[in-house]
Amino acid sequence: MSILLALLAPVLGALVYGFERIVRARMQRRKGPPLLQPFYDMAKLLDKRLVMVHALHVSLGVVHFILLWVAVAMLFLGGHLLLILFVHLFALLALVMAGYSVRSPYSHVGANRELLALLAYEPVLILVATGFYLTTGSFYVEEILTQSPKLGPLWMCFLALLLVIPIKLKKSPFDALEAHQEIVGGVEIEYSGAFYEVLYMAKMVEYLFVYGLVWLFAGDSWLLGLVLVSLVFLLVNAVDNATARVRIDHLLRIVALGGLGLATLNLIGVSL
Amino acid sequence: MSLWSKWRKRAPWILHYNAGSCNGCDIEILAALSPRYDLERFGVLNSGNPKQSDIFLVTGPVTYRSRERLIELYMQIPEPKVVVAVGACTATGGVFRGMYNVEDGIDRYIPVDVYVPGCAAGPQLIIDGVMEAVAIWEQKTQALEEPFRLFGGMGTIGEALSRRNTLEVKDEQNHREP
Numbered sequence: 001m002s003i004l005l006a007l008l009a010p011v012l013g014a015l016v017y018g019f020e021r022i023v024r025a026r027m028q029r030r031k032g033p034p035l036l037q038p039f040y041d042m043a044k045l046l047d048k049r050l051v052m053v054h055a056l057h058v059s060l061g062v063v064h065f066i067l068l069w070v071a072v073a074m075l076f077l078g079g080h081l082l083l084i085l086f087v088h089l090f091a092l093l094a095l096v097m098a099g100y101s102v103r104s105p106y107s108h109v110g111a112n113r114e115l116l117a118l119l120a121y122e123p124v125l126i127l128v129a130t131g132f133y134l135t136t137g138s139f140y141v142e143e144i145l146t147q148s149p150k151l152g153p154l155w156m157c158f159l160a161l162l163l164v165i166p167i168k169l170k171k172s173p174f175d176a177l178e179a180h181q182e183i184v185g186g187v188e189i190e191y192s193g194a195f196y197e198v199l200y201m202a203k204m205v206e207y208l209f210v211y212g213l214v215w216l217f218a219g220d221s222w223l224l225g226l227v228l229v230s231l232v233f234l235l236v237n238a239v240d241n242a243t244a245r246v247r248i249d250h251l252l253r254i255v256a257l258g259g260l261g262l263a264t265l266n267l268i269g270v271s272l
Numbered sequence: 273m274s275l276w277s278k279w280r281k282r283a284p285w286i287l288h289y290n291a292g293s294c295n296g297c298d299i300e301i302l303a304a305l306s307p308r309y310d311l312e313r314f315g316v317l318n319s320g321n322p323k324q325s326d327i328f329l330v331t332g333p334v335t336y337r338s339r340e341r342l343i344e345l346y347m348q349i350p351e352p353k354v355v356v357a358v359g360a361c362t363a364t365g366g367v368f369r370g371m372y373n374v375e376d377g378i379d380r381y382i383p384v385d386v387y388v389p390g391c392a393a394g395p396q397l398i399i400d401g402v403m404e405a406v407a408i409w410e411q412k413t414q415a416l417e418e419p420f421r422l423f424g425g426m427g428t429i430g431e432a433l434s435r436r437n438t439l440e441v442k443d444e445q446n447h448r449e450p
Contacts, residue, residue, distance in 0.1 A: 021312075025310070025312065025313075028307040029307055030307040030308075030310035030312070030313065031310055031313040032310070032312060032313060033312055033313060033314075033315050034282075034315075036279075037282075037283065037315050039279065040279045040280075040282035040283045040315055041283040041315070043277075043279045043280040043282075043283070044280050044281070044282070044283040044284075044285075044326070045283075046280075047277075047280045047352075047413065048326075048350045048351070048352070049350040049351040049352075050350075051323065051350045180319075180320055181320065184320050184321045185320075185321055185324075189321055189323070190323065191323070191324070192323035192324055192350055193350055196323075196324055
């Protein structure tokens with residue numbers, strides 16, 4: 001079952017993304033695109049004429065997607081949480097290198113912002129993983145999911161993760177890394193056609209990664225997991241619809257101070 | 273023809289460029305994308321990136337300053353692409369016609385597939401124009417996919433890609449239908 005989920009991660013992610021676009025549309029009282037819109041997008045993108053800047057740029061994009069997929073597969077198969085986070089970090093570094101490898105200034109700005117955001121949220125994610133270790137005695141997802149829900153002792157870590165989610169999913173108020181009206185997508189600006197589809201799928205796999213992390217807080221309780229994931233899903237989209245973008249330095253300050261502070265306080269509380 | 277050709281034209285991504293417009297048509301385009309008219313229900317995204325766009329929505333008569341950028345943006349959109357001229361200015365120059373700093377209409381520089389009339393063009397008309405563009409987009413793709421002889425044949429690359437062919441195909445279809 002989990003192997004199947006891991007193999008079908010891009011398809012699953014596309015369904016989540018399609019559903020999210022509908023939910024966001026309904027929040028704004030519009031009809032929104034059909035559920036299968038990501039697949040229509042894929043068909044369209046594969047139909048476009050191939051244009052690439054240079055081969056390394058494209059292959060780093062592919063590396064980014066594959067490594068993200070590996071991270072999500074490890075999460076689904078119950079791997080080591082720190083290892084999952086590091087593979088995820090590696091995937092993002094591939095994207096940053098791709099951003100720096102072309103001459104477009106927007107791409108460079110996007111890569112810079114991607115690095116700054118990494119600086120802000122990566123420590124938070126690692127502290128959250130440490131929180132799981134302190135409460136369950138194991139870094140293994142398999143082990144964490146057999147124990148009772150850890151939302152109670154780790155509620156501040158959960159709040160810190162809530163701060164990180166909009167960055168990962170490129171949602172307002174923390175979407176300065178992508179900022180379509182300002183830097184036209186940042187690192188993804190030079191990708192087109194089938195190569196953009198790879199990045200597009202990577203974005204969808206990222207959804208599974210983030211909501212997978214949310215699911216961990218529910219431990220062995222499926223019901224709590226479903227409730228948590230759907231509540232976070234609604235919250236993130238409502239906030240996305242209701243807020244404006246903050247600047248990248250504000251993002252850094254809010255997430256690094258708020259997220260890191262919350263997670264550290266939580267860890268101190270847990271270990272006392 | 274490929275496996276997915278049935279669904280390939282359900283995701284037209286838009287690039288919107290203001291070639292010296294008075295902003296009237298731009299506001300109407302944004303209105304067409306906004307919740308009330310909801311162009312996104314057809315899969316439309318306002319991508320803002322020429323490399324990821326399919327439909328080029330241009331507003332305004334072409335001012336001298338915007339000519340190069342107009343052509344550059346058009347060149348950066350990968351084939352198959354469709355150009356929609358929104359508003360009277362893009363067709364004839366509109367109220368700016370004959371002014372010293374204005375070219376009268378964008379079709380002096382890039383090939384236009386759909387003209388959306390009006391000053392400013394209403395959101396309903398823009399939605400209509402985009403849907404018309406999607407139909408032309410499909411025809412252009414089919415024209416691209418049709419095999420043709422490179423040398424010595426009647427069909428040359430230019431003819432296979434030209435707008436005239438797609439128009440004729442469309443006329444035949446229209447005559448056949450009733």
